Amino acid sequence: MTGRQVTTAAAPTAVQALQTALAAEHAAVYGYGVAGALLTGADQTAALADWRAHQEARDTLEAMIVKLGATPVAASAAYALPFAVQDARSARRLAATLEDGVTQAYLGVVAVTDETLRTFGALAMLPPANRAVAWRGSTIAFPGMGDSPPPI
């Protein structure tokens, strides 16, 4: 779920990129279930709103993949968390990590050659990038690409 460096020597297919985004949304839906249980007050309210946003995004991606004639990847029964999540602080960190992962997955959609999907991917990056900032409390220079500059 952590931000990995994105390298794209060749453009992925539309279905591949959308399936990767869908897998990230599945992970986010699961992860917010974990994080939300450890949060209270305004943070829990925000986590609930974000959880619902990821469910909507998941449904959108599933519909897009079906429209392309493929079978949407299913959610896993459980996910290995990237670190121990046992209190509000680590829950907020998990939320930020989930949003970074989703942002990165949508950046993969930007690499496809289809212009409509490319724009969809770029626009879809904006909500998770903003949510990541809200959870982390700071911005990063290259959302979707991790903390390091992209490779040249």
Next chain:
Amino acid sequence: MLAASATTLPLFAALTACAGPDPLSGPPPLSAGVRELLDAVTAEQNLIWIYNRTMASYSALAPTLTALLAEHQAHLAQLRAMIVEPPGRSVPRTVTSKPAVPGTQSAALAQLRATEQAASTAQLRRLSGASPALAQLYASIAASEATHAAVLATARTSGSAH
């Protein structure tokens, strides 16, 4: 000597698909992709100029703006790195937009926020026709600028971003 990778664009050579350019007629015209990249560089230079002027006018905003400015400088470095500069020619470093800094901190923040939002939208317009790697760079910068706009919307004039 610079070596062009799959993700860099030569600035003045091999810019168009025309066959056999006349070597005596001067450099060939810039391709649409290179023009977009140069526009992106100029836009970042303009943003950096506005940030510097705003911070010079309102030092209390420095705690908020310093980190955002640093990210714009990182954007500029990455965009410039996508361009191959032949010997003797370089990417323009001209700032093309120098708006006046508003008379209040809140208005200055609002100007920065609007500029960030416009810059993000402009990055998205550059996606069409770009290579996958360059499109991803534009999209990532667009997302960064959108987060800047959000941070500036909630920033207090005392200087706190969050």
